[in-house]
Amino acid sequence: MIWGRRALQHVKRFKRLPFQPEGLHRCMSAATQNLVVEMDGKSGVAVVKLNKPPVNSFNLEFLTEINILMEKLENDKSCRGLILTSNNNKIFSGGLDIMEMYNPQPDRLAEFWRTLQGMWLSLYGSRLATIAAINGHSPAGGCLTALSCDYRIMAPGFTIGLNETQLGIIPPFWFVESMINVTGQRQAEVCCQKGLMMTTEQAHSIGLVDDVVPGEAILERAHNEMKNWLKVPDFARQLTKRQIRKPTMDRLIAKRDEDIQNFVQFITKDSVQKAMGVYIDQLKNKAKK
Numbered sequence: 647m648i649w650g651r652r653a654l655q656h657v658k659r660f661k662r663l664p665f666q667p668e669g670l671h672r673c674m675s676a677a678t679q680n681l682v683v684e685m686d687g688k689s690g691v692a693v694v695k696l697n698k699p700p701v702n703s704f705n706l707e708f709l710t711e712i713n714i715l716m717e718k719l720e721n722d723k724s725c726r727g728l729i730l731t732s733n734n735n736k737i738f739s740g741g742l743d744i745m746e747m748y749n750p751q752p753d754r755l756a757e758f759w760r761t762l763q764g765m766w767l768s769l770y771g772s773r774l775a776t777i778a779a780i781n782g783h784s785p786a787g788g789c790l791t792a793l794s795c796d797y798r799i800m801a802p803g804f805t806i807g808l809n810e811t812q813l814g815i816i817p818p819f820w821f822v823e824s825m826i827n828v829t830g831q832r833q834a835e836v837c838c839q840k841g842l843m844m845t846t847e848q849a850h851s852i853g854l855v856d857d858v859v860p861g862e863a864i865l866e867r868a869h870n871e872m873k874n875w876l877k878v879p880d881f882a883r884q885l886t887k888r889q890i891r892k893p894t895m896d897r898l899i900a901k902r903d904e905d906i907q908n909f910v911q912f913i914t915k916d917s918v919q920k921a922m923g924v925y926i927d928q929l930k931n932k933a934k935k
């Protein structure tokens with residue numbers, strides 16, 4: 647993984663925090679700044695709850711925290727599975743932090759995007775069995791995060807989708823490929839072009855979500871499903887996952903710098919900044935009402 651200077655500063659700070667999952671053999675919980683982690687040493691399953699109010703939006707620091715945690719879990723031989731959910735029972739994640747993209751410093755903007763790429767590469771390519779327990783709304787980057795897992799369980803009454811085109815933004819190819827790889831080409835064409843935010847039931851009907859379970863039962867269901875995934879020998883499951891996901895990951899790895907350049911060029915355009923300002927005003931005004 648390649649880290650920028652600012653991210654490295656954050657890593658040093660984070661390393662002093664108490665969370666140390668390696669070698670845990672009992673049920674333990676730990677918290678970093680924006681993540682609650684419950685590690686069951688017996689089953690080898692970590693439950694990670696996104697815990698960044700108000701909407702679990704991903705800024706540079708939060709993405710860095712997630713990347714560091716992923717690295718720790720990957721290196722912890724006792725850890726076999728990851729259940730990703732939210733500590734907020736209404737919002738899984740509001741996606742990327744829009745403030746990172748408004749009036750940005752180009753260096754930080756590039757670092758932000760590289761760190762998002764890093765998060766996607768580590769979650770999409772994880773050796774762990776990964777289940778998203780989507781217990782709230784999940785637009786854009788929130789949907790991408792769920793798409794990066796092996797299995798998705800969602801509570802009814804929420805919405806999910808890659809809605810970038812609705813915001814006048816072109817979803818990057820690895821967002822779109824993540825959708826294609828889960829729903830198939832035709833469904834991905836429709837929902838990515840239209841930027842559809844789908845209800846839980848609509849998402850289930852196109853295969854974006856594998857299972858629909860009431861919010862209060864979602865974690866229990868995720869643990870039960872995890873047991874099924876962990877019945878498969880890890881080595882066989884991991885290499886099969888790698889075989890299937892490697893072409894998509896390789897495309898991003900080969901074009902990582904170009905993808906960052908495209909992002910920075912696009913976001914810093916006057917027209918995009920203007921549209922972003924209008925969108926932020928709408929969000930803030932809606933919140934005030």
Ligand SMILES: CCCCCCCCCC/C=C\CC(=O)SCCNC(=O)CCNC(=O)[C@H](O)C(C)(C)COP(=O)(O)OP(=O)(O)OC[C@H]1O[C@@H](n2cnc3c(N)ncnc32)[C@H](O)[C@@H]1OP(=O)(O)O
Pocket residue numbers: 700701703736737739740741742743744745783785786787788810815816817818908909912929930931932933934
């Ligand atoms: C040729 C190649 C070109 C390449 C170009 C590449 C471009 C790629 C760009 C990739 C882009 C997109 C990925 C994204 O993820 S963009 C973010 C998209 N997310 C959204 O649009 C979500 C917006 N939010 C909502 O819909 C709702 O807030 C919610 C999440 C459903 C929650 O609703 P709510 O009613 O419970 O809460 P609400 O009152 O709306 O919000 C509470 C406060 O949170 C602030 N907020 C909400 N979302 C975000 C966010 N994503 N980032 C930052 N802040 C957010 C909101 O403003 C409120 O704040 P405040 O209380 O007023 O201060």
